[in-house]
Amino acid sequence: MKKFFIIALFLFISNASFAQLFSGESIENQPNVDNKRWSWGYFLGFNSYDFDFDYIDYNPSTVTGKDYLVETRTGFNVGLIGNLKLNDHFDLRFEPGVNFNTRGFQLYSADINTFREINSTYVHLPLLLKFNANRLNNFRPFVVGGLSTSINLSSNENNPDDNSAGQFRMKTNSYYYELGFGIDIYLYYFKFSPSIRGVFAINDELVRDNDPNSIYTENVDSMSSRAVFINFTFQ
Template identity: 75%
Template sequence: MKKILTIALLIFSCAFANAQIFSGERILNNENFDQQKWSWGYFLGLNSYDFNFDYINYNPNPVTGQDFRVEKRVGFNVGLVGNLKLNNNLDLRLEPGVNFNTRGYQALKADANTFREVSSTYVHIPLLLKFNANRLNNFRPFVVGGVSTSINLSSNESNPDDNSAGQFRMTTNSYYYEIGFGIDLYLYYFKLSPSIRGVFAINDELIRDADPNSLYTGNVDKMSSRAVFLNFTFQ
């Protein structure tokens, strides 16, 4: 999924850059857009979430080389953008949104059916710094990084049932750092900014089962989410 998203963005970026740099086009769209102190917009996008595990005692399944299998699926992002211009090459951005995703999770050290489907609905709130290169015609690359927090509305944190009853539980609140890159494309009526971003949880998100020897949680020292976002921002 990560490779597909990266290749798609690079192909799109290269095609646009070639058209802008080598076509001889000199008409600037939205010439004064970046002079605004404040600007607003919205984004639509795709996501792919994964789990990263740290173990108390590393003793993986001899066949697979791991204790757990995570089945990654493609989810959907939607949200708003508030942008504050700090100077010609630096912006401060707030991008509150909602992310929908489902992951498959399975313990591999048992013959029983240990598969769990983990559906998550995140209210995701990143605070980001956007570092912009100088504009070239209607093309401007950027890198972005910052921190974020999210509320998992499907966490099951307060559910008294655990994996013994078929309930996989995670913390409701999580904290992340994010880093990515993208391109501002100045179109006739608006600015379109495709970007790709890696999102990495800082805290442990796993709620342990009551059984200290649980196949799902007993040997896990830390479980944290990581994700790839492909967003298209309209301003």
């Protein structure tokens, strides 16, 4: 249902965009909105988090050679935006938000039930540089990139229990780089900006089990999150 909603919304936006571009309409909504030094807003959106595993030894017992099968699900994003205009084409943005997500994973080959469901709540803090193309009527494409950090409130990093007790543990602090693109749509009362962004962790997030021979962690060289964000921004 969520995927259908997203697709329908993008189709609606695309149809409206093409209709205006080819209808000859030239009335600009909010012609001076981008002249503000500072601007503020908020965003709502969806996310899909995954795990990227690097292994110490290749595992020939599975089709892919990987130890883990990861199950991704759709989560939810909400947050605020602070935007500093640097010049006509570049903005510096701070987008603090909270991301809710659930992932699952299990070992490909094991004699016991190894499935783990991981519920994560992230306080996500990205600092982004936004490059804006020239405005065309009421539309302005952009690309965005930058660095971010997050605090995983559900990490269980300091929990003494590990996978032997059914508890999967991750590090609380993570660091990422982000790349994405979108379009600013200038409506009568506000600026609406749908965007899509890839988020890639650059640090190892796995807390190893207490047993060095644990089937869950002994073959993992590093584990890092990666995600896709689809956000709808209102300014």
